[in-house]
Amino acid sequence: MLKKTLLAASLATLSLSSASAFAIENVDLLIKNGQILTMDREKTIFDNGLIAIRDNKIVAVTDGSDINEYKSVKTIDADGDIVMPGLINTHTHASMTVFRSLADDVPDRLHRYIFPLEKKLVSREMVRIGAQLGNVEMVKGGVTTYADMYYFEDEVAKTVDQIGMRAILGETIIQFPVASAKTPEDGIKYAEKLIHEYKDHPRITMAFAPHGPYTNSTETLQTIAKLSMKYDVPVMMHLAESDREREVIAKRSGGLSPVKYMESIGALNENLVAAHVIDANEEDIAILKKYDVGIAHNMSANIKSAKGVSPALQMFNDGLRIGLGTDGPMSGNTLSTIDEFNQVAKVHKLVNKDRAAMPPKNVIEMATIGAARALHMEDKVGSLEVGKLADVIVIDTKAPNMVPVYNPYSALVYSAYATNVKHTIVDGKVIMENRNVLTVNEDSIRKEALQFADKVRQTVIESGEIVQ
Amino acid sequence: MLKKTLLAASLATLSLSSASAFAIENVDLLIKNGQILTMDREKTIFDNGLIAIRDNKIVAVTDGSDINEYKSVKTIDADGDIVMPGLINTHTHASMTVFRSLADDVPDRLHRYIFPLEKKLVSREMVRIGAQLGNVEMVKGGVTTYADMYYFEDEVAKTVDQIGMRAILGETIIQFPVASAKTPEDGIKYAEKLIHEYKDHPRITMAFAPHGPYTNSTETLQTIAKLSMKYDVPVMMHLAESDREREVIAKRSGGLSPVKYMESIGALNENLVAAHVIDANEEDIAILKKYDVGIAHNMSANIKSAKGVSPALQMFNDGLRIGLGTDGPMSGNTLSTIDEFNQVAKVHKLVNKDRAAMPPKNVIEMATIGAARALHMEDKVGSLEVGKLADVIVIDTKAPNMVPVYNPYSALVYSAYATNVKHTIVDGKVIMENRNVLTVNEDSIRKEALQFADKVRQTVIESGEIVQ
Numbered sequence: 001m002l003k004k005t006l007l008a009a010s011l012a013t014l015s016l017s018s019a020s021a022f023a024i025e026n027v028d029l030l031i032k033n034g035q036i037l038t039m040d041r042e043k044t045i046f047d048n049g050l051i052a053i054r055d056n057k058i059v060a061v062t063d064g065s066d067i068n069e070y071k072s073v074k075t076i077d078a079d080g081d082i083v084m085p086g087l088i089n090t091h092t093h094a095s096m097t098v099f100r101s102l103a104d105d106v107p108d109r110l111h112r113y114i115f116p117l118e119k120k121l122v123s124r125e126m127v128r129i130g131a132q133l134g135n136v137e138m139v140k141g142g143v144t145t146y147a148d149m150y151y152f153e154d155e156v157a158k159t160v161d162q163i164g165m166r167a168i169l170g171e172t173i174i175q176f177p178v179a180s181a182k183t184p185e186d187g188i189k190y191a192e193k194l195i196h197e198y199k200d201h202p203r204i205t206m207a208f209a210p211h212g213p214y215t216n217s218t219e220t221l222q223t224i225a226k227l228s229m230k231y232d233v234p235v236m237m238h239l240a241e242s243d244r245e246r247e248v249i250a251k252r253s254g255g256l257s258p259v260k261y262m263e264s265i266g267a268l269n270e271n272l273v274a275a276h277v278i279d280a281n282e283e284d285i286a287i288l289k290k291y292d293v294g295i296a297h298n299m300s301a302n303i304k305s306a307k308g309v310s311p312a313l314q315m316f317n318d319g320l321r322i323g324l325g326t327d328g329p330m331s332g333n334t335l336s337t338i339d340e341f342n343q344v345a346k347v348h349k350l351v352n353k354d355r356a357a358m359p360p361k362n363v364i365e366m367a368t369i370g371a372a373r374a375l376h377m378e379d380k381v382g383s384l385e386v387g388k389l390a391d392v393i394v395i396d397t398k399a400p401n402m403v404p405v406y407n408p409y410s411a412l413v414y415s416a417y418a419t420n421v422k423h424t425i426v427d428g429k430v431i432m433e434n435r436n437v438l439t440v441n442e443d444s445i446r447k448e449a450l451q452f453a454d455k456v457r458q459t460v461i462e463s464g465e466i467v468q
Numbered sequence: 469m470l471k472k473t474l475l476a477a478s479l480a481t482l483s484l485s486s487a488s489a490f491a492i493e494n495v496d497l498l499i500k501n502g503q504i505l506t507m508d509r510e511k512t513i514f515d516n517g518l519i520a521i522r523d524n525k526i527v528a529v530t531d532g533s534d535i536n537e538y539k540s541v542k543t544i545d546a547d548g549d550i551v552m553p554g555l556i557n558t559h560t561h562a563s564m565t566v567f568r569s570l571a572d573d574v575p576d577r578l579h580r581y582i583f584p585l586e587k588k589l590v591s592r593e594m595v596r597i598g599a600q601l602g603n604v605e606m607v608k609g610g611v612t613t614y615a616d617m618y619y620f621e622d623e624v625a626k627t628v629d630q631i632g633m634r635a636i637l638g639e640t641i642i643q644f645p646v647a648s649a650k651t652p653e654d655g656i657k658y659a660e661k662l663i664h665e666y667k668d669h670p671r672i673t674m675a676f677a678p679h680g681p682y683t684n685s686t687e688t689l690q691t692i693a694k695l696s697m698k699y700d701v702p703v704m705m706h707l708a709e710s711d712r713e714r715e716v717i718a719k720r721s722g723g724l725s726p727v728k729y730m731e732s733i734g735a736l737n738e739n740l741v742a743a744h745v746i747d748a749n750e751e752d753i754a755i756l757k758k759y760d761v762g763i764a765h766n767m768s769a770n771i772k773s774a775k776g777v778s779p780a781l782q783m784f785n786d787g788l789r790i791g792l793g794t795d796g797p798m799s800g801n802t803l804s805t806i807d808e809f810n811q812v813a814k815v816h817k818l819v820n821k822d823r824a825a826m827p828p829k830n831v832i833e834m835a836t837i838g839a840a841r842a843l844h845m846e847d848k849v850g851s852l853e854v855g856k857l858a859d860v861i862v863i864d865t866k867a868p869n870m871v872p873v874y875n876p877y878s879a880l881v882y883s884a885y886a887t888n889v890k891h892t893i894v895d896g897k898v899i900m901e902n903r904n905v906l907t908v909n910e911d912s913i914r915k916e917a918l919q920f921a922d923k924v925r926q927t928v929i930e931s932g933e934i935v936q
Contacts, residue, residue: 453872
């Protein structure tokens with residue numbers, strides 16, 4: 001309201017004043033003097049560009065020559081640093097930060113270690129404390145949107161709301177009793193309730209998150225697929241991830257691959273975001289493309305667990321909706337997709353025996369507009385274009401590891417640390433400036449996490465009930 | 469000697485006075501309240517430990533219970549952070565920072581791009597400017613010792629001396645004319661001169677650096693091997709790195725592998741530090757072990773160039789002298805071996821299809837005492853033990869990516885950034901404190917590098933003479 005009044009006032013004044021004054025446009029935030037990687041269709045780069053933001057939207061992205069045409073409430077001088085779309089983490093379990101560095105390399109870890117651990121320790125408190133810490137890590141690492149799968153996602157939502165990020169939050173549905181639901185049916189109801197409650201939230205979308213095809217019944221998967229179409233909300237699921245999954249599904253379906261099984265039961269549609277997709281052949285990939293399924297590519301977690309390398313290069317080249325994810329902090333183990341860049345670029349070169357495979361530009365695409373496509377959000381975020389939501393990050397190019405920058409994509413992929421992110425802007429608001437998170441208290445969040453870690457130590461390590 | 473005298477003095481006094489006052493030992497630097505990873509033979513960890521340093525040596529590493537027995541000129545409170553041996557980068561070309569992010573993924577890059585680039589641009593000025601920047605990056609990333617191969621290593625030496633690091637500097641010898649030598653013979657003479665000049669330097673050792681077996685004649689390699697034994701100095705060389713090398717050497721030797729060829733000409737000995745060693749079978753590995761050759765394992769560079777994965781896991785398990793290296797910043801592209809940790813741990817799991825392969829503890833060993841062994845410096849550095857030189861780093865465990873730490877090795881390998889290094893101590897001197905490098909001016913070093921980068925742009929990109 002204030003803003004409209006101001007605009008009217010300036011228009012009134014303008015009519016009485018000089019012509020040059022007429023071009024002035026009032027905006028809320030200007031980012032000037034940046035090397036802007038727009039990640040638009042043409043991959044336009046402005047070497048000394050300008051971004052103007054009003055409310056939560058981008059109103060101009062230019063070469064900077066029109067800088068005198070804007071009057072802004074706040075201006076950030078990027079001073080030659082890289083300005084790019086906020087990163088989109090397409091797959092994580094943020095609350096698991098409180099378990100990070102526990103029993104990292106245990107064989108059959110999910111079933112032998114993680115599920116028992118979660119049975120003992122997942123609670124509303126744990127989910128909140130872990131998500132708070134994960135959010136801080138992501139904001140400091142340039143992530144502005146993330147897709148989460150866990151329990152008590154309403155607790156995650158409160159933390160996302162508070163810090164000011166954007167998120168798709170999927171309540172996990174799984175065939176055994178968990179803290180937030182005794183049965184898969186209860187899990188579905190839990191998710192439905194959250195979907196209704198958050199349907200008008202500007203930054204949060206609630207979703208269904210069936211854990212995997214092999215950890216849910218056919219009926220559960222079908223019900224979720226139908227409900228996702230009914231409510232038009234995302235379904236997030238681990239798919240084609242492990243040998244165990246392949247075996248269970250083959251037994252259940254008479255030999256089908258996980259992807260073909262999902263097709264056969266009518267559970268593939270454009271609302272699905274499939275995480276990992278390691279175990280997929282050309283036919284599977286064609287099926288995923290046909291149903292417009294989004295793909296979350298989690299290189300770091302996949303190689304750490306020795307599960308293999310996803311055919312992400314082919315999926316990218318075939319035009320599938322594919323973006324980078326970190327997986328959870330017991331898997332990845334960090335939450336900024338900047339930490340994936342290096343590994344994604346290099347491991348695809350290694351396994352394809354081709355140093356030109358997966359060039360840095362494609363990696364940055366999968367971190368931004370590609371990730372937005374994977375989540376079906378490409379009309380809203382993922383690139384710096386007029387009309388899009390203003391999720392923007394600035395990367396420090398003066399840190400010694402980033403000097404010099406002959407090619408910004410190479411510098412980002414082969415040299416950047418998550419800690420090189422200097423400012424993080426979500427929905428037009430600066431939520432980190434000069435590495436200080438402005439919307440939450442990082443110190444108290446860390447303290448709560450460390451206190452919870454003591455509880456984890458007592459439960460897990462000292463009791464000896466769960467093997468470390 | 470001093471210590472024994474002091475001890476004798478205090479024992480003498482003790483008999484006359486109260487026990488508590490007499491135990492006081494004067495030291496120069498105390499690091500208290502750290503989780504100390506000693507990396508000694510037993511991998512002792514002190515959870516709330518203490519390190520005492522006098523002059524340039526470690527005089528005590530304890531569980532902290534004796535803290536009142538020391539009086540120190542300076543005390544660093546690690547406040548629960550990880551304290552560990554300074555990292556040792558076993559292979560780099562630090563001066564090449566000024567070329568970082570140029571033409572990263574060009575096929576046959578060394579011969580098609582890098583050699584022509586160096587012919588145009590290598591100079592004393594370039595070497596100095598690039599090394600200064602590389603040194604800052606390494607100190608900020610916890611590297612206290614590095615092994616360098618380049619031209620005009622006396623220029624590198626001056627920068628190492630100034631910043632206060634420790635280094636082995638190998639003057640490159642190669643079969644074509646280079647900026648510092650018209651012929652390999654001139655290169656050898658250049659190296660010999662530096663070896664004489666620096667023979668008494670407390671932190672710098674000069675070395676021979678024949679580029680590779682395939683880029684030098686048999687005679688040159690034999691001469692260098694003999695001279696290295698005569699002067700007892702290291703020889704650093706790329707070995708068993710590429711298909712081209714294998715072809716050239718096979719042709720020259722009637723089918724021998726690069727390692728066997730080196731043995732056949734008498735060029736393997738305990739002074740050799742071989743970088744890469746990707747193309748080595750069991751026989752080759754046994755030969756390298758027999759001659760006590762040190763190995764520099766550069767995972768990040770090797771997979772980026774799609775050259776393959778070194779059998780480093782086997783070499784480590786077989787007890788070879790093996791440590792981590794970053795390779796140069798046109799290859800790696802960063803200079804802290806912390807950036808290697810993640811990739812080393814994960815890629816060996818991937819290629820061995822075993823999530824328990826290459827556990828974090830072994831990675832940290834290869835970054836510290838293993839790297840010291842690779843450079844035959846294990847009696848001086850690489851672990852925190854009484855009598856060793858005081859090269860110590862402190863890693864911030866309060867950064868969100870490092871919270872919580874259930875297992876310090878896992879946290880370092882799977883979560884740490886080079887920027888999590890908080891303090892860097894070399895030879896008993898704090899050369900970085902709270903991320904501020906104290907011994908050089910980081911800003912002016914960056915400015916010089918950026919100015920040189922403009923010259924590179926003009927020469928390489930704008931002239932179009934060297935294909936980008």
